[in-house]
Amino acid sequence: MEKKYIPHAEVPVVEHCNLNCDLCNCHSNLIDKSYYPLEQFIKDIDNLSKHVHFGFMTFMGGEPLLCENLDKYISYARDKKMAEIYRVLSNGLLYKRLSPQLMDTIDVLEISHYPEMKDSEKVISDYLKPLSKKHNFTYYIKSIGYFNEIDTISISEGEAQQGYHNCRRIVDGCCIFNGYYYKCMRPKTTNLYLEKRHGIKLDKDLRITDGVKISACDFRSRLEAYISDTKMMDSCKYCLMGLEHDVSFVTRMKHLALQRPYLIRTFYKNHILYHSFKKIKSLVQFDEGAHSSDKGLITTSIHTAGKKY
Numbered sequence: 001m002e003k004k005y006i007p008h009a010e011v012p013v014v015e016h017c018n019l020n021c022d023l024c025n026c027h028s029n030l031i032d033k034s035y036y037p038l039e040q041f042i043k044d045i046d047n048l049s050k051h052v053h054f055g056f057m058t059f060m061g062g063e064p065l066l067c068e069n070l071d072k073y074i075s076y077a078r079d080k081k082m083a084e085i086y087r088v089l090s091n092g093l094l095y096k097r098l099s100p101q102l103m104d105t106i107d108v109l110e111i112s113h114y115p116e117m118k119d120s121e122k123v124i125s126d127y128l129k130p131l132s133k134k135h136n137f138t139y140y141i142k143s144i145g146y147f148n149e150i151d152t153i154s155i156s157e158g159e160a161q162q163g164y165h166n167c168r169r170i171v172d173g174c175c176i177f178n179g180y181y182y183k184c185m186r187p188k189t190t191n192l193y194l195e196k197r198h199g200i201k202l203d204k205d206l207r208i209t210d211g212v213k214i215s216a217c218d219f220r221s222r223l224e225a226y227i228s229d230t231k232m233m234d235s236c237k238y239c240l241m242g243l244e245h246d247v248s249f250v251t252r253m254k255h256l257a258l259q260r261p262y263l264i265r266t267f268y269k270n271h272i273l274y275h276s277f278k279k280i281k282s283l284v285q286f287d288e289g290a291h292s293s294d295k296g297l298i299t300t301s302i303h304t305a306g307k308k309y
Contacts, residue, residue: 001220004227007055007264008173009083010185012036013073014062018093019114023147027189028062030196036178041073044179044214049080051220055264056085056108065094074105085268092117092141095124103135108268111141138268150240153198157232163242164232180211181223186235187211194238202234210235 012026015034022029057077064070065088074086085107092111103109109128113121121141128139155163164170167184175182182188187210194200210233212222266273 001051003051003053004223005055006052006174009054009057010173010175011041011057011059011073011077012061012175012177012185012188013041013059013064013067013070015189016066017062017091018066019063019091019116021114021147023149023151025148025150026060026062026185027193030189030192031062034062035067036073038069038072040178042076044176045077045080045082047214047219048176048181049082051223053081054083056087056268057083058087058089060089063091063094064088065090065097071099071102071105074102078105084264087268092119092124095119095127098131100135103131103137106135106137109137109139111139112144113141114144151193151197152238152240153194153200155237155240155243157237159243160236160239161232163239164236165230166242167236169241176214179214180207181214181226182211183226183233184235184241186239186241187233190235190238204234206233206235 013036015026015028015031015036017024017026017028017031020029057074059070059074061067067073070088074088077083078086086105087108087110088102088106089110089112092113095111098109109132111124113124117124121143124141125139132139169184173184175185175188177188180188187206190206190210191202194202212219212226216222
């Protein structure tokens with residue numbers, strides 16, 4: 001059976017973080033410590049490799065550099081030829097922890113540079129530039145000046161369905177975590193967010209009901225039905241993605257490019273092309289589908305448990 005092509009997969013190797021951002025879209029500020037066990041990841045990749053192929057895989061968090069054996073996750077995915085490109089998305093606080101083994105496994109390192117960072121973008125870039133040439137990876141440092149405020153408890157089912165229909169994350173990507181395949185990152189932490197922030201306990205666990213169990217014997221048929229289902233997930237009732245902005249021309253072009261693996265290989269491995277696209281995107285648009293807010297920066301800080309990391 002031919003493998004199904006999925007443009008993008010997010011892989012949160014850890015859910016906790018060394019920053020404490022009040023508007024964290026991954027809800028890492030509500031999580032003490034949580035890992036995606038390597039043993040489970042290997043089982044998931046063994047099953048997924050029979051059915052899907054990704055344009056690129058983003059290993060993220062939380063903060064992925066808190067995962068001391070991150071290189072083993074990426075190396076295993078590479079051995080199984082899961083994707084065209086392997087990317088790490090980091091807040092950069094631990095950029096000097098990048099090991100030679102890890103740098104040898106990645107194609108792209110993307111750093112979100114927050115105001116709390118002691119080292120400037122230039123200092124980080126000067127450090128990474130010779131390493132990127134030696135280990136053959138592309139890097140990009142993105143200055144974060146606002147947060148996307150996407151959490152909500154007050155939209156109607158009609159609005160949630162509209163958001164689902166317009167959400168580009170669902171169209172182009174998925175999230176792989178701890179035995180489950182999700183259309184996006186929201187199902188795995190929505191229960192936690194509702195309970196810790198609003199005291200709301202749902203009668204269902206969205207980590208199970210809004211995803212597909214990767215080890216299921218009929219995984220492929222379930223996956224096809226899940227992807228083609230046009231009805232919103234329950235998690236969409238608590239998310240503003242897809243409701244705020246029309247999809248921009250830049251994002252439409254990105255969507256078309258993501259459907260072509262050879263373009264992904266060319267684009268992400270070319271430092272000039274990758275940087276040019278990111279620069280244009282930052283100039284002409286905000287991220288689609290969420291309230292742009294800078295108030296979260298007020299409560300963004302080095303995590304109170306940061307010394308442990």
